Amino acid sequence: MEFSKVYPLQSRAQDASVKQPKELISYSRDIEGQYRVDDSQLSYFYLPDSQLNVPGGIDLQAGFKDFRANGEDFGEFTGLLAALEAYERKIGAKTPANIITWRGLMRSLMLLPFVNRDRIVLNIVVFDGQIFIQQDFQNAREAAELEKLTQSDLNKRQIYSGYKFEKIATLSKPWAQCSRKEIEQRNKLPVNNIEQYATVVKTSFGKTGLVMGAEVDCVFDYKPEDADPLPHYVELKTTRVLDSPQAVFSFENKLLKFWAQCFLVGIPKIICGFRDDNLILRTVEEYKTEQIPVMIKNNPLPNRHPSKNKFMQSLKFFNGLINWINETIPRDETKTYRLVFDPAVNPNYLNLSENNATVTNQLLDPETGMISKAFRDWRNELRSK
Amino acid sequence: MGVPALFRWLSRKYPKIISPVIEEEPIVVGDVEQPVQYSNPNPNGELDNLYLDMNGIVHPCSHPENKPPPETEAEMMVEIFRYTDRVLNMARPRKLLMIAVDGVAPRAKMNQQRSRRFRSARDAALAQEELERQIQEREMRGEEIDLAIKGKKSWDSNSITPGTPFMDILARSLRYWVAYKLANDPGWASLQVIISDATVPGEGEHKIMNFIRSQRSDPEYNPNTTHCIYGLDADLIFLGLATHEPHFKVLREDVFAKDQAQRQLKLADQVNMDEATRQRLLAADQKKPFLWLHVSILRxxxxxxxxxxxxxxxFDLERAIDDWVFMCFFVGNDFLPHLPSLDVRDNGIDILVDIWKRVLPSMKDYLTCDGKLNLEGVETLMSHLAQKEDEIFRKRYEGERRREENDKRRKLEREQTNAVKNQLLKTVTKGKEKAPIMPTQNMTLTSLTTGETAGGLKMTNSEIVQNINTISKANAANKNVADILKKALFNNTEANGNASAVSVVKEAEIEEQEPIDVSEKKRSASAAFNSDSEQSDAEVIDTTDSIRLWEPGYKTRYYQQKFETTDAEEIEKIRKDMVRCYVEGISWALLYYFQGCPSWNWYYPYHYAPFAADFTNLSDIKVEFKQGTPFRPFEQLMSVLPAASGHNLPEVFRPLMSEPHSEIIDFYPTDFKIDMNGAKMAWQGICLLPFIDETRLLKTVREKYSELTEYEIERNTNRNEVLFLGRKNKYFDKFLKFYETKNKEEIYIHARKTGLAGKVFIMDKFDPKGTLKYELDVATDQYFDISNDTYLAMEYRLPAKVNxxxxxxAGYRPHLKLLTQQDKDQIVYSSNKFYRNNRNFQARNDIDYKPHIGPHGxxxxxxxxxxxxxxxxxxxxxxxxxxYQPPAQNSYQNQGYNNYQNQGYNNYQNQGYNNYNQGYNRGYNNYNNQNYNNANYNNYQGYGQRQNQGQYYNEFQRRPNRGNSRW
Structure with a gap:
């Protein structure tokens, strides 16, 4: 029988029981795209208030021409699995989790009841009793190409300004070890989105243990050696200045996305830079992740479309969804599955089905499939111990 | 720096930086006074770290100015305990206490220390003679003098130098006291105490600076740490600014408090003081008020x-502050003589800051960068100052002439009035205070009908004629002046009246009432030294009149006189070398403040400073320093003590200072010249002592080391700081284990746990199972032996030095801003002279400072x-x-409106509470309000197009915003 299940977007779990996320291990990707399981790409936040008073402001499109963009990056597991392997070697056991995936994918699933314009196609592979979820590369590639066609120069610069903001607001070493010149000349540094520092976080929703890989922008003050570093991480964002109530409301939608992104991995602070239409940084604001729902609730501006509590709703939806995935997917390592949300076809349901043979073979290929060879070998080694 | 002068200047110019310290009164139950509870919340706001510049406590406790001194050194220690306890109860640090005693100083400072000690030894000798004379006098009159007082020799304050036995007693006493408090005071439970005593090289305040700087380099350091430093030195204010730790305040005694009966004790009083007076003075001393100086508000x-x-x-505020600090110590510091044209009392700092503001726009960068000087900028600054030099000297001279004239005139008038008074008051039996003494007021009223006279004095005609001269002169004098003088004669208080005469009177009176800091003496310059004693060893010279700074050609005369040569070439050479050394000096001082001591051996080899006009071609000068090593304590003692204080040194060294055949006897002259150099106060004169040749001194001194006793050798070593912890501290158990396992490894601690970073290791001398004995020879029921298991002592080293x-x-959260727009406008728009008339630099009682302490928001x-x-x-x-439809009530209007209009766009933290100047702000508000509402908030159309937006924002930048140039 052809395996095919649906999950309604209206569905909500009874509660939203979430465990506090904890970091398992962190890893870095350098300018060449090489992964290393260490903190080499960890950056430290430094953007004092006085720098925003500079006459002329901080130009977030400076250096646009020298931007080094990452090639295709649709979420391969190379780095994540290397880090997991290192972690498992350290504890000498398998990571106790049901689902291993990327945080970004989980975020888009979580917000589906409210953010449902785009098509989502995820591939699910079962390996060694655990579920691995990844984006479907084909679909992602098509979406990216479509976007490139409709992207204007301004859009490209706006995207660039996000990376630029990250560059000018962080230091590669703790402040005390940087020279004055290094700190003051940050706006001259070349920007890229290849260098990355990522964390691997374990949490659980209901009965499902979830491990996610997530890129972290920087650490606020320092990364402690013997305590959980998650409370020290910061997420950096940029957006347009708010100059009208409509802008404020659309920003609140963005805030929902930021919140979901940070909540999933336990990042407590979001620092948002506001840039005007000339891409000059005008103001910066700090938000505590846990305060965002309260802030939005207390917004005094008269709202024509008051929202129900989107935060709680998303959590409950996600709780239900992730547990459903965990329960529904049979632990059959010969098959792969596909979770699809297509607003054009059916905006009310998520569709879970089996992949066809071609795709399955691709995904399960021991060399080039979803699970890297090194990881497969490691798990074999672990099993034989 | 002239301590009172600078402090006064700052508090007048920036009045809101001062606030009174609120002290908790001890609760009195019956007859017993309950001690103040340290663990209670502090009424002044909470504090993390307190730093004590111990010399600011040791000096006033060991040789106080306005009460009788303690009898023995042990009593001085107890007094120090009591005083420090009081300071601690005021500040109540919760995380860290650092006690820093002056250790061996860098050579550059030693010259000043040397001249002070030589002078103080001479003053002490003179004072002793005077005392003996007084005793003799009184005895001749038949008074009986207590034997104890007769034989007493006043204590040598030069003992307060590292390496002396006194400092050793101090170190041991401090350790005892800290252990005692850690073991017994519950408020000290989690406090960490670092003692940096005289065996750790460096000046106290700079050891504190180094510490703060080192903590900042730790990534786990809390950027919102609140600091407080206790000390009397005005330097501390600049040090506070130089740390760039914004939550900083300085704690000091309020020497200008109005109800202070702080008379300096004269010798005559001390000779036969009765017990009642003694107690009264002691009690008054207990209650003297203290002040906070908020560096956060100064910022x-x-x-x-x-x-x-x-x-x-x-514009970078931190760099601008560095430049300001540089200019302040340019005007006066401990390492270099100040330029003749710059003096704090002459508004030297204002002059420099003015020049700086004018010059900076044409320069490429600030004058200083992290402690390095931009010599080009300094040259520009100096050249502008040079243009003003002539004028400054002339004005100074004219001012002095004027003051002298006024003094003379006043004296004359007083004599005249006295004569009149003596004459007239003889006839007055009742109501002497109200008696009119001016003849103009003595006009008798004659009733036309009855012929009776009323009013007036019964002065016969002949008497009037006899005194006609004085009476008419008195008449001729301005009537207002007469009022003043009358009141002054009867009440001895300040009065209002005619500006010029009064200001002179006022100034003179204030100067007389001023309680003065430790080393100021109120006698006129030459009189101080040459008056009574026949054995005047020093000759006081004053070259002011021969140099005549107010007349052209003074530069040549200056160099000729000071260096006693007329050879132009030689003068030129000297001049160039002086400038080079002076530039080295200011570079050295700047690095000393911002990075730590750049060289332990550098010093300025002249007694005088060059003129601003001589600072040319500065970019040719290359400034380099060799770090060198600090002297050892005895070596420093030999460099700064005069022969008279030789008892502080081990015996083997004393002959080196006094025997004629000693190789270094030329370093210890008993007679030396003092050059007043135009200064008024005795202590401002320059001692013309020979500069010590380091190599020769060290060689001679070190030859004697083999003859020292073990105890003496111990006193001569430089050591590390010591960290004390109480049982409740988070590290207590961990460190105790190190003692138990005798693990000598260095532990690196970071700031996250307790707010302290650094390297710690176990001390050889500390035994956790032993006892610390109470050693002082003062009977007390308060202090007792302490068992070592109630606290822990470790050796401590700062984290590695970082530039x-x-x-x-990052992460610094500013305090709630205190200044209102009115305060700020006063700084921007008032002329320089405005605040000179603001005599009121008393601490204010009307503002609550507590919400403005520490990070806000x-x-x-x-x-x-x-x-x-x-x-x-x-x-x-x-x-x-x-x-709210606001009625014309100040409070409402200010609350809503001023918040977003008044400050331009940037600063929403000013709550506008204190903004009482409504009328002044009204026009300003409307201007801003209009622009704001029209352009920004209500009108969204303007934002549709991208280009407009950009233009709009740029426009706002260029629009001149009064007093708000952040855009």
Whole structure:
């Protein structure tokens, strides 16, 4: 029988029981795209208030021409699995989790009841009793190409300004070890989105243990050696200045996305830079992740479309969804599955089905499939111990 | 620096930086006074770290000015305990206490120490003679003098130098006291104490600076740490600014408090003081008030003061503050003589800051950068100052002439009035105070009908004629002046009246009432030294009249006189060398403040400073320093003590100072010249002592080391700081284990756990199972032996030195701003002379400073237009201001309106509470209000197009915003 299940977007779990996320291990990707399981790409936040008073402001499109963009990056597991392997070697056991995936994918699933314009196609592979979820590369590639066609120069610069903001607001070493010149000349540094520092976080929703890989922008003050570093991480964002109530409301939608992104991995602070239409940084604001729902609730501006509590709703939806995935997917390592949300076809349901043979073979290929060879070998080694 | 002068200047110019210390009164139950509970919340706001510059406590406790001194050194220690306890109860640090005693100083400072000690030894000798004379006098009159007083020799304050036995007693006493408090005071439970005593090289205040700087280099350091430093030195204010730790305050005694009966005790009083007076003085001393000087608020003022529009580079407040600190110590510091044209009392700092503001827009960068000097900038500054030099000297001279004239005139008038008074008051039996003594007021009223006379004095005609001269002169004098003098004669208080005469009177009177700091003496210059004693060893010279700074050609005369040569070439050489050394000196001092001591051996080899006009071709000068090593304590003692204080040194060294055949006897002259150099106060004169040749001295001294006893050798070593912890400290158990396992490894601690970073290792001398004995020879029921298991002592070293940067740390949250727009405008728009008339530099009682202490709010960013929170905030403000139809009441209008209009766009933290100057602000508000409402908030159409937006924002930058140049 052809395996095919649906999950309604209206569905909500009874509660939203979430465990506090904890970091398992962190890893870095350098300018060449090489992964290393260490903190080499960890950056430290430094953007004092006085720098925003500079006459002329901080130009977030400076250096646009020298931007080094990452090639295709649709979420391969190379780095994540290397880090997991290192972690498992350290504890000498398998990571106790049901689902291993990327945080970004989980975020888009979580917000589906409210953010449902785009098509989502995820591939699910079962390996060694655990579920691995990844984006479907084909679909992602098509979406990216479509976007490139409709992207204007301004859009490209706006995207660039996000990376630029990250560059000018962080230091590669703790402040005390940087020279004055290094700190003051940050706006001259070349920007890229290849260098990355990522964390691997374990949490659980209901009965499902979830491990996610997530890129972290920087650490606020320092990364402690013997305590959980998650409370020290910061997420950096940029957006347009708010100059009208409509802008404020659309920003609140963005805030929902930021919140979901940070909540999933336990990042407590979001620092948002506001840039005007000339891409000059005008103001910066700090938000505590846990305060965002309260802030939005207390917004005094008269709202024509008051929202129900989107935060709680998303959590409950996600709780239900992730547990459903965990329960529904049979632990059959010969098959792969596909979770699809297509607003054009059916905006009310998520569709879970089996992949066809071609795709399955691709995904399960021991060399080039979803699970890297090194990881497969490691798990074999672990099993034989 | 002239301590009172600088402090007075600062508190007049920036009045709100001072606030009184609120002390908790001990509760009195019956007859027993309950001690103040340290663990109670502090009424002054909470504090993390307190730093004690111990010399500011040791000096007043061991040789106080306005009460009788303690009898023995042990009693001095107890007095120090009591005083320090009081200071601690005022500040109540919760995380860290650092006690820093002056250790061996860098050579550059030693010269000043040397001249002070030589002079103090001479003064002590003179004082002793005077005392003996007084005793003799009184005895001749038949008074009986207590034997104890007769035989007493006043204590040599030169013992307060590292390496003396006194300092050793002090070190041991401090350790005892800290252990005692850690073991017994519950408020000290989690406090960490670092003692940096005289065996750790470096001046006290600079050891504190080094410590703060080193803590900042730790990534786990809390950027919102609140600091407080106790000390009397004005330098501490600059040190506080130089740390760039914004939550900083200085604690000091209020020497200018009005109800202070702080008379300096004269010798005559001390000779036969009775017990009642003694107790009264002691009691008064207990209650003297203290002040906070808030560096955080000083930074607010400086942000306005130093903000220059149209700079060719970014305005950076931290760099501007560095420049300001540089200019302040240019005017007066401990290592170099100040330039003849710059003096704090002459508003030297204002002159320099003015020049700096004018010169900076044309320069490429600030004058200083993290402690390095931009010599080009200094040259520009100096050349501008040079243009003013002539005028400064002339004005100074004229001012002095005027003052002398006024003094003479006043004296004459007083004599005249006295004569009149003596004559006239003889006839008055009742109501002497109200008696009119001026003949103009003595006009008798004659009733036309009855012929009776009323009023007037019964002065016969002959008497009037006899005194006609004085009477007519008195008449001729201005009537107001007469009023003043009359009142002054009867009441001895200040009065109002004619400006010029009165200001002279006022100034003179204030100067007389001024309680003065430790080393000031109130006698006139030459009189101080040459008057009574026949054995006047020093010759006081004053070259002012021969140099005549107010007449052209003074530069040549200056060099000729000071260096006793007329050879032009030689003078030129000297001049160039002086300038080079002076530039080295200011570079050295700058590095000393911002990075730590650059060289332990450098010093300025002249007694005088060059003129500003001589600072040319500075870029040819290359400034380099060799670190060198600090002297050992005995070596320092040999470099600064005169022969008379030789008892502080081990015996083997004393002959080196006094025997004629000693190789270094030329370093210890008993007679030396003092050059007043135009200064007024005795202590301001320059001692013309020969500079010590380091190599020769060290060689001779070190030859004697083999003859020292073990105890003496111990006193001569330089050591590490010591960290004390109580049982409740988070590290207690961990460190105790190190003692138990005798593990000598160095532990590196970071700031996260307890707010302290550094390297710690076990001490050889500390035994956790032993006891610390109470050693002082003073009977007490308060202090007793302490068992070592109640506390822990470890050796402590600072974290590795990192190049320090003058920047704010990430995560710093500013305090709630105190200054109102009116305060800021006063700085920007008032002329320089305005605050001179502001005599009121008393601490204010009307503002509550507690909410302005420490970090405020939850974010490091100020609210600006464009953000989410700011949009909502502005919406709420407008709703509030529209909801209330404001009557013409100050409070409401200010609350809503001024918040977002007054400050331009940037600063929403000014609550406008104190903004009572409504009328003044009204026009300003409307201007801003119009622009704001029309362009930004209500009119969204303007934002549709991208280009407009950009233009709009740029426009706002260029629009001149009064007093708000951040855009």
């Amino acid at each position: 607010e003022y400086l942000e306005v003061e130093l903000n220059i529009p149209r700079l060719s580079f970014n 320090s940067k003058s920047m704010l740390l 939850d974010t490091m960013y100020t609210m600006r237009v464009g953000g989410y929170k700011s949009f909502i905030h502005m919406y709420q403000e407008q709703a509030q201001s529209q909801a």
